[in-house]
Amino acid sequence: xxxxxxxxxxxxxxxxxxxxxxxxxxxxxxxxxxxxxxxxxxxxxxxxxxxxxxxxxxxxxxxxxxxxxxxxxxxxxxxxxxxxxxxxxxxxxxxxxxxxxxxxxxxxxxxxxxxxxxxxxxxxxxxxxxxxxxxxxxxxxxxxxxxxxxxxxxxxxxxxxxxxxxxxxxxxxxxxxxxxxxxxxxxxxxxxxxxxxxxxxxxxxxxxxxxxxxxxxxxxxxxxxxxxxxxxxxxxxxxxxxxxxxxxxxxxxxxxxxxxxxxxxxxxxxxxxxxxxxxxxxxxxxxxxxxxxxxxxxxxxxxxxxxxxxxxxxxxxxxxxxxxxxxxxxxxxxxxxxxxxxxxxxxxxxxxxxxxxxxxxxxxxxxxxxxxxxxxxxxxxxxxxxxxxxxxxxxxxxxxxxxxxxxxxxxxxxxxxxxxxxxxxxxxxxxxxxxxxxxxxxxxxxxxxxxxxxxxxxxxxxxxxxxxxxxxxx
Amino acid sequence: xxxxxxxxxxxxxxxxxxxxxxxxxxxxxxxxxxxxxxxxxxxxxxxxxxxxxxxxxxxxxxxxxxxxxxxxxxxxxxxxxxxxxxxxxxxxxxxxxxxxxxxxxxxxxxxxxxxxxxxxxxxxxxxxxxxxxxxxxxxxxxxxxxxxxxxxxxxxxxxxxxxxxxxxxxxxxxxxxxxxxxxxxxxxxxxxxxxxxxxxxxxxxxxxxxxxxxxxxxxxxxxxxxxxxxxxxxxxxxxxxxxxxxxxxxxxxxxxxxxxxxxxxxxxxxxxxxxxxxxxxxxxxxxxxxxxxxxxxxxxxxxxxxxxxxxxxxxxxxxxxxxxxxxxxxxxxxxxxxxxxxxxxxxxxxxxxxxxxxxxxxxxxxxxxxxxxxxxxxxxxxxxxxxxxxxxxxxxxxxxxxxxxxxxxxxxxxxxxxxxxxxxxxxxxxxxxxxxxxxxxxxxxxxxxxxxx
Numbered sequence: 001x002x003x004x005x006x007x008x009x010x011x012x013x014x015x016x017x018x019x020x021x022x023x024x025x026x027x028x029x030x031x032x033x034x035x036x037x038x039x040x041x042x043x044x045x046x047x048x049x050x051x052x053x054x055x056x057x058x059x060x061x062x063x064x065x066x067x068x069x070x071x072x073x074x075x076x077x078x079x080x081x082x083x084x085x086x087x088x089x090x091x092x093x094x095x096x097x098x099x100x101x102x103x104x105x106x107x108x109x110x111x112x113x114x115x116x117x118x119x120x121x122x123x124x125x126x127x128x129x130x131x132x133x134x135x136x137x138x139x140x141x142x143x144x145x146x147x148x149x150x151x152x153x154x155x156x157x158x159x160x161x162x163x164x165x166x167x168x169x170x171x172x173x174x175x176x177x178x179x180x181x182x183x184x185x186x187x188x189x190x191x192x193x194x195x196x197x198x199x200x201x202x203x204x205x206x207x208x209x210x211x212x213x214x215x216x217x218x219x220x221x222x223x224x225x226x227x228x229x230x231x232x233x234x235x236x237x238x239x240x241x242x243x244x245x246x247x248x249x250x251x252x253x254x255x256x257x258x259x260x261x262x263x264x265x266x267x268x269x270x271x272x273x274x275x276x277x278x279x280x281x282x283x284x285x286x287x288x289x290x291x292x293x294x295x296x297x298x299x300x301x302x303x304x305x306x307x308x309x310x311x312x313x314x315x316x317x318x319x320x321x322x323x324x325x326x327x328x329x330x331x332x333x334x335x336x337x338x339x340x341x342x343x344x345x346x347x348x349x350x351x352x353x354x355x356x357x358x359x360x361x362x363x364x365x366x367x368x369x370x371x372x373x374x375x376x377x378x379x380x381x382x383x384x385x386x387x388x389x390x391x392x393x394x395x396x397x398x399x400x401x402x403x404x405x406x407x408x409x410x411x412x413x414x415x416x417x418x419x420x421x422x423x424x425x426x427x428x429x430x431x432x433x434x435x436x437x438x439x440x441x442x443x444x445x446x447x448x449x450x451x452x453x454x455x456x457x458x459x460x461x462x463x464x465x466x467x468x469x470x471x472x473x474x
Numbered sequence: 475x476x477x478x479x480x481x482x483x484x485x486x487x488x489x490x491x492x493x494x495x496x497x498x499x500x501x502x503x504x505x506x507x508x509x510x511x512x513x514x515x516x517x518x519x520x521x522x523x524x525x526x527x528x529x530x531x532x533x534x535x536x537x538x539x540x541x542x543x544x545x546x547x548x549x550x551x552x553x554x555x556x557x558x559x560x561x562x563x564x565x566x567x568x569x570x571x572x573x574x575x576x577x578x579x580x581x582x583x584x585x586x587x588x589x590x591x592x593x594x595x596x597x598x599x600x601x602x603x604x605x606x607x608x609x610x611x612x613x614x615x616x617x618x619x620x621x622x623x624x625x626x627x628x629x630x631x632x633x634x635x636x637x638x639x640x641x642x643x644x645x646x647x648x649x650x651x652x653x654x655x656x657x658x659x660x661x662x663x664x665x666x667x668x669x670x671x672x673x674x675x676x677x678x679x680x681x682x683x684x685x686x687x688x689x690x691x692x693x694x695x696x697x698x699x700x701x702x703x704x705x706x707x708x709x710x711x712x713x714x715x716x717x718x719x720x721x722x723x724x725x726x727x728x729x730x731x732x733x734x735x736x737x738x739x740x741x742x743x744x745x746x747x748x749x750x751x752x753x754x755x756x757x758x759x760x761x762x763x764x765x766x767x768x769x770x771x772x773x774x775x776x777x778x779x780x781x782x783x784x785x786x787x788x789x790x791x792x793x794x795x796x797x798x799x800x801x802x803x804x805x806x807x808x809x810x811x812x813x814x815x816x817x818x819x820x821x822x823x824x825x826x827x828x829x830x831x832x833x834x835x836x837x838x839x840x841x842x843x844x845x846x847x848x849x850x851x852x853x854x855x856x857x858x859x860x861x862x863x864x865x866x867x868x869x870x871x872x873x874x875x876x877x878x879x880x881x882x883x884x885x886x887x888x889x890x891x892x893x894x895x896x897x898x899x900x901x902x903x904x905x906x907x908x909x910x911x912x913x914x915x916x917x918x919x920x921x922x923x924x925x926x927x
């Protein structure tokens with residue numbers, strides 16, 4: 001059959017769900033899937049790190065969450081499984097999000113370097129006991145890990161059966177052909193559009209500067225971060241930086257679905273030693289993996305908009321508002337995403353909320369939700385308005401503790417002339433009739449009667465406002 | 475003792491299937507292509523052809539005609555929510571919107587999580603909303619109040635007030651899902667589809683007039699409930715046929731069911747229940763046996779992929795106008811690859827519909843695509859065989875990777891056509907009946923009726 005490549009793609013699409021990657025033992029990346037940009041760099045690094053330190057046999061599983069070994073947030077566990085003699089499967093699963101403020105990665109939670117979790121079909125109980133004894137070990141972690149191992153083994157069995165029952169074989173030639181096709185397609189997509197070079201600066205509130213020089217030429221993209229400063233409080237790992245760069249670019253050009261060693265070939269990145277995009281242990285990574293990622297995406301999108309002036313897009317509010325609510329032994333995490341930037345012919349898409357139940361929130365916590373709506377934005381206006389952010393108003397019915405973090409890039413980067421700024425994230429407190437703005441990140445107790453307003457950012461607008469145009473005509 | 479016959483009817487988007495059972499065994503079966511035959515007439519014809527087996531009871535499953543929804547044929551629906559949550563449903567929706575911005579209203583009322591009334595509802599506040607609705611000729615309204623499941627006082631009060639004013643009121647059913655938006659969305663969808671589904675129900679009822687008494691006609695939901703006039707159960711019928719297939723065919727031998735129907739290919743679990751449906755409008759509360767739609771589908775378009783090679787697109791061409799080999803379709807699709815297959819052409823509802831001109835046009839379109847492909851394979855016979863082989867392997871691969879049980883049963887009208895895909899799989903068996911959907915609906919209905927007595 002000649003359509004082995006199509007069958008192979010179908011296998012990858014069916015097998016890889018969520019944040020996952022499939023690689024050869026030699027290091028060729030066959031596919032990466034996921035919605036988190038960092039996954040496109042960190043998952044493959046995790047597999048490389050595990051291969052360096054552990055010799056995995058077929059069926060063995062290694063575990064890590066250490067950002068400096070290919071992990072992302074400490075609450076996200078990365079499993080590397082040898083699904084055959086020459087294929088490694090990398091899977092990332094989340095334990096749930098929590099806002100973390102710390103001075104080092106060790107304070108952010110339990111850091112797990114690559115560990116052999118399952119060998120020869122047996123779970124390594126000694127390692128599980130050691131992790132459980134750690135004070136920062138999450139509740140029910142060991143059982144959760146055992147469930148994950150069982151599920152991974154089941155999925156791997158399915159993969160074997162699917163290959164067996166269809167008589168399909170993944171040969172070296174097939175991989176070579178597939179990677180070649182991926183590279184050709186990615187190069188073609190870039191070549192079809194404008195080439196050029198530009199520079200973008202983004203300053204973070206904490207003082208870090210992100211300087212990006214982008215050059216697009218002959219179907220290749222080079223990103224030079226020369227001039228980017230060292231970390232003050234925001235730090236991103238090298239693999240996460242790569243992932244964000246590749247994901248943002250591939251999404252723009254429309255080849256994120258063929259992320260592989262082939263398409264990775266279009267990207268070259270240069271970073272100065274010591275800059276915040278190459279975080280070193282023990283720098284904390286939570287802010288980097290959230291706000292740092294948002295700043296990097298914004299910078300790349302702005303650079304792309306400057307080079308591709310015919311397809312200009314205004315700025316999207318990439319950084320969600322993260323809000324942790326704690327009451328007695330209960331904890332919940334709210335994520336309010338921001339709106340999207342407008343384009344030359346369309347309004348920006350407004351933010352949507354998923355997984356939040358107002359009734360459940362009121363049942364579990366001493367809060368009354370007064371309002372959930374699209375935010376009335378003053379920013380992001382234009383011929384086409386930016387997508388609206390969200391507003392959630394909560395009234396405390398008893399004392400509770402909360403921690404929050406919003407966008408850390410309140411210093412506005414320079415925009416293309418057709419674009420306008422959207423509104424930034426805001427958290428404000430109404431206490432005894434007085435309203436005050438709260439800092440971009442913080443944690444405090446709230447008293448009965450306090451009213452909290454959580455607003456996520458809105459997208460930037462595009463073009464001149466219609467009202468202005470009318471006035472000019474008059 | 476005279477035999478009693480049971481009728482099973484399964485109505486989908488483009489096909490309807492009928493089975494007459496005697497002692498749980500089929501005695502007569504038929505399938506209609508609804509684009510060419512009217513539902514009422516074809517069912518009447520089926521019953522008159524089998525007048526010797528007059529049914530005493532009928533069980534019907536109805537699937538949602540998704541395409542009709544895009545045109546909002548059911549008319550406008552207004553929404554009244556607790557103040558501050560006017561746009562809550564829209565914020566949780568994805569893709570298509572069920573609600574129009576101009577018909578979103580709120581009212582000053584509040585019930586707390588423990589059921590206590592904090593702000594009492596004043597019915598007179600509904601008057602301006604009613605006036606606006608009348609101006610916009612809107613006669614249907616959904617009531618979405620927070621914590622109404624804990625304390626339904628406000629929702630009941632508002633419902634009777636609005637009904638007195640001549641409006642049709644839809645209220646969410648209490649369910650096990652804690653997320654109010656999945657319940658509200660179910661209610662909104664029930665309201666939106668009410669007219670379309672009512673028309674379908676009436677067609678079936680009219681066809682059965684004088685044959686089965688109205689008390690013995692049961693529209694079935696995936697939870698095994700029966701309904702006729704209760705609009706809150708409308709959407710429950712969406713998964714009735716697939717749940718019936720899972721329970722009737724799969725459960726007894728702990729096997730997942732791969733249903734290869736004309737309209738879609740789905741994998742149905744025999745034991746795992748899903749509480750919500752990932753619909754085009756977001757999650758909707760509909761308890762049903764877990765169902766996964768395969769990425770390979772019977773009317774999936776044939777196109778070049780990103781590598782400029784022959785492949786399947788992501789668009790389902792559907793049955794209106796249908797595959798090219800039936801003569802009216804304009805775009806080549808998966809089933810066209812089997813246009814000259816004897817088994818396919820013998821299947822009921824397709825028999826004698828194959829058009830020589832249609833087949834030729836399909837071949838011409840393949841040649842046109844081949845000219846721009848990177849492979850430039852102009853041998854149509856070879857190309858068709860290769861694409862058939864890709865179809866079968868993708869089908870076997872996906873079914874194997876998605877199923878939760880060790881064993882699998884392949885059922886549906888196209889099972890015989892694609893049976894070769896599973897010949898290497900020792901845990902898969904192909905079910906003989908071509909009419910398993912209507913048969914399973916009838917058996918599921920009989921069981922549910924017995925349990926309800």
